[in-house]
Amino acid sequence: MTVKTRVSQLIAAVSMLMLLTACAVSGTEGQVSSDPATETEEAVASDDKLIEVGFSQLGAESDWRSAHTESMKSQLTEDKGFRLLFEDAQQKQANQIMAIRTFIQQEVDYIVLAPVTETGWETVLSEAKEAGIPVILVDRMVDVEDDSLFTCWVGSDFKMEGMKATEWLYQYTRSAGIAPEELHIVNIQGTIGSSAQIGRSQGLREACENKGWDLMQEISGEFTQTRGREVMSSMLKLYSNLNVVYCENDNEALGAIEAIEAAGKKPGMDIRNGEIMVLSFDGMNPEALQYCAEGKIACIAECNPDHGKRIATLIHSLENGEQVEKYSYISEEIYSGSRDVTQLVLKGRSYPVTFLDSSEEGKVDFVTGD
Numbered sequence: 519m520t521v522k523t524r525v526s527q528l529i530a531a532v533s534m535l536m537l538l539t540a541c542a543v544s545g546t547e548g549q550v551s552s553d554p555a556t557e558t559e560e561a562v563a564s565d566d567k568l569i570e571v572g573f574s575q576l577g578a579e580s581d582w583r584s585a586h587t588e589s590m591k592s593q594l595t596e597d598k599g600f601r602l603l604f605e606d607a608q609q610k611q612a613n614q615i616m617a618i619r620t621f622i623q624q625e626v627d628y629i630v631l632a633p634v635t636e637t638g639w640e641t642v643l644s645e646a647k648e649a650g651i652p653v654i655l656v657d658r659m660v661d662v663e664d665d666s667l668f669t670c671w672v673g674s675d676f677k678m679e680g681m682k683a684t685e686w687l688y689q690y691t692r693s694a695g696i697a698p699e700e701l702h703i704v705n706i707q708g709t710i711g712s713s714a715q716i717g718r719s720q721g722l723r724e725a726c727e728n729k730g731w732d733l734m735q736e737i738s739g740e741f742t743q744t745r746g747r748e749v750m751s752s753m754l755k756l757y758s759n760l761n762v763v764y765c766e767n768d769n770e771a772l773g774a775i776e777a778i779e780a781a782g783k784k785p786g787m788d789i790r791n792g793e794i795m796v797l798s799f800d801g802m803n804p805e806a807l808q809y810c811a812e813g814k815i816a817c818i819a820e821c822n823p824d825h826g827k828r829i830a831t832l833i834h835s836l837e838n839g840e841q842v843e844k845y846s847y848i849s850e851e852i853y854s855g856s857r858d859v860t861q862l863v864l865k866g867r868s869y870p871v872t873f874l875d876s877s878e879e880g881k882v883d884f885v886t887g888d
C-alpha cells in the first residue's frame with residue numbers, strides 16, 4: 519500500500535467516523551442537529567476515496583454475458599471500494615468506443631473493456647493511454663501491435679476450449695467405433711471476429727484437418743438462441759447427412775436443438791441411428807446443463823464468466839503499486855452426461871471430464887471424473 523493510499527484511507531476513515539457521529543446526533547431526539555453543509559463535505563470526502571471504474575460491457579446477447587455482468591457488478595461495489603460506471607454497448611463497437619471516450623472525459627481511475635471483436639481498438643486505447651488511464655481487458659482480447667495500450671487481461675483460453683470439445687468428440691467416436699469420415703459437421707459460430715469465435719473455430723478447423731472429419735459449413739449464429747435456431751433450420755435443409763453440430767455457445771445450442779426437434783429429428787449421441795450430436799460451450803445455463811446430463815447435448819466445454827473478483831483484486835494490486843500478471847487465464851472444466859470419456863490430455867496436461875448426473879428430477883449433479 520502506498521503512503522498516499524494510507525493517508526487518504528485515514529482521512530476517509532476519520533471523515534466516515536465524523537459523518538456517522540453527525541448522523542447519530544441528528545437522529546437523536548432533543549439533540550442539536552449537525553450543519554448540513556459539513557455533512558455534504560464529509561460525504562464527498564469519503565466518496566472521493568472510491569476507485570472509479572468505467573466498464574464497457576459489449577452487450578447482453580447470452581446467459582453467459584448476463585452472468586458475466588452480474589459477476590462484475592457484484593464485485594465492483596462501493597463497500598469493496600469502487601464506484602462503477604457501467605455501459606452496455608448492445609453488440610456495437612462504435613458504442614464501446616463512445617463509452618470509453620466518455621470515461622476518459624469523466625477522468626475515471628480505470629477503464630475495463632470487454633471488447634466485442636478483436637480489431638479496431640488502437641485509436642481509442644491510445645487516447646486512454648495519453649490520458650493516463652489504465653485499461654484492463656476482460657473476457658475477450660484486442661488485436662493491437664502495441665501491448666502497452668492495455669495494462670492486463672483476464673479471460674478464457676478459447677482455442678483450448680475448442681480443443682477440449684473436439685478431443686472429447688474424437689475419443690467418444692473412437693470408443694463407439696465411428697470412423698472419422700462418418701462425421702459431417704456444421705459449425706454455428708459466435709460473433710465473427712470475437713476472440714471466443716476465433717479460438718473455438720480454430721480449434722474445430724484444426725481437429726477436422728488432423729482427424730479427417732468433414733467440416734461442411736461455418737456460419738454465424740451470433741451467440742444467440744434465435745439465430746442458432748434459424749441457422750440450424752437452414753443447415754438441416756441444406757445437408758441431409760449433417761450429424762454433428764458444433765455450437766459456439768449454449769444459447770446457440772438451445773436454438774439448434776429446437777430446430778432439430780422441429781424438423782422431426784433427435785438430438786443425441788447415437789449418430790449411427792440418425793441422431794444429431796450437439797457440442798457446446800459455456801455451461802452455466804441450467805437448461806443446457808440439464809440437456810447435457812440427458813445426452814441431448816453431448817458435451818459442453820465450460821467458459822467461466824466469473825471474472826469480477828479477479829478484476830477487483832487486480833485493481834487493488836495496481837492501486838498498491840504492485841506488478842500484475844499481463845495475462846490471467848481462468849480455469850475451466852469440460853462436462854458430459856456420458857461416462858465413455860473420462861479424461862482428456864492436451865498439450866501435456868490432463869483434464870478430467872466432469873460427469874453431469876440428472877438422476878433426481880430437475881437437478882444436475884457435477885461428478886468429477888478421474
Ligand code: AHR
Nearest residue numbers: 580582583714741767821
Ligand atoms: O466471450 C465469451 C462468449 O461470449 C460466451 O461463450 C458467449 O456465451 C458470450 O456471448
